Every structure is written in C-alpha cells, then in structure tokens.
Amino acid sequence: MEIIDFLFAEEQLLITGTLVILIALFAISIINDKFKKYEVIDVNGAVNLMNNDNLIILDVRDDKERKLGFIDNDLHIPLKQVKNKISTIDNKKDILVYCRSGSRSAHIASMLSNNNFDNVFSLKGGIKAWEKANLPIKKA
Secondary structure, eight states, X not given: OHHHHXXXXXGGHHHHXXXXXXXXXXXXXXXXXXXXXXEEEOHHHHHHHTTOTTEEEEEOSOHHHHTTOBOTTOEXXXXXXXXXXXXXXXXXXXXXXXXXXXXXXXXXXXXXXXXXXXXXXXXXXXXXXXXXXXXXXXXX
16 A cells, blocks of 8 residues: 555656556557567578568668668569559568668558568668678669
8 A cells, every 4th residue: 555655646646657658658569569460580580581482572762772772682662652552562472671770661561461461571670780781782
C-alpha cells in the first residue's frame, strides 16, 4: 500500500505518468515485433539470401541517392512509387528491401508483407551498413 501511496502522491504524478507511458510503449514495441510479418536481417544475412536465385533485391531510395551507388542486380522502385507498382513485383519470390539506413525499407517490407508477399526481408542499416561492411557497390 505504501508503494501506491508513493506513486500517486501529488509530487510524484509526473514521474508515475512517465513510467506508465514508458511501460505502454515498451509493451507496444514487443507486440509489434511479435506480429511483424517480415524479418530484419543484417548484411551477413543479406549475403546469404543472395545465394538464392529466387530473390528480388528492391532499392526504395530516390534517384539522387541511387546515383551514389547501389547493390548489383537490384530492382529500383522509389518509395513513393512502390504502392503503384506493387503488382509488377513477383510475390512468389523472396524480397530483400533496402534504403539508405533501414527505416524506409522496414516500412515497405511491412507493406509488402501485408499484400501477400510471404518472404520479405529488410536490410538493417540499409546501404550504409552494406558499405560499412565493404561489400560491393555498383555506380551508375
């Protein structure tokens, strides 16, 4: 009972409210991870996937970013166009999505997963992680 009195004391309400919000955000994060239909993989996992002939590597960066370099044999569809071009992507193949740092690719991986794509992967850290690992970059 002393803990409850302490947590709800007038001078502690801000701290208690902050604690409740942090616990809720943590719970939401765990729930989202459990229901996520795609997998986030690092560069080593991506390289392993590339041994698969059934893989589409999807670059969702804009044209300006792409000029700085890209992964060879990828498919380039800028983020803003993916929704309109989703029907042109073979949903029977594995899809590895990448962007500059990994946040846009996670968004697109989620969208693809929710549109009947079964094996979708997002490159953690994006092309920046790829370059940091000294993996090959193709320039246009």
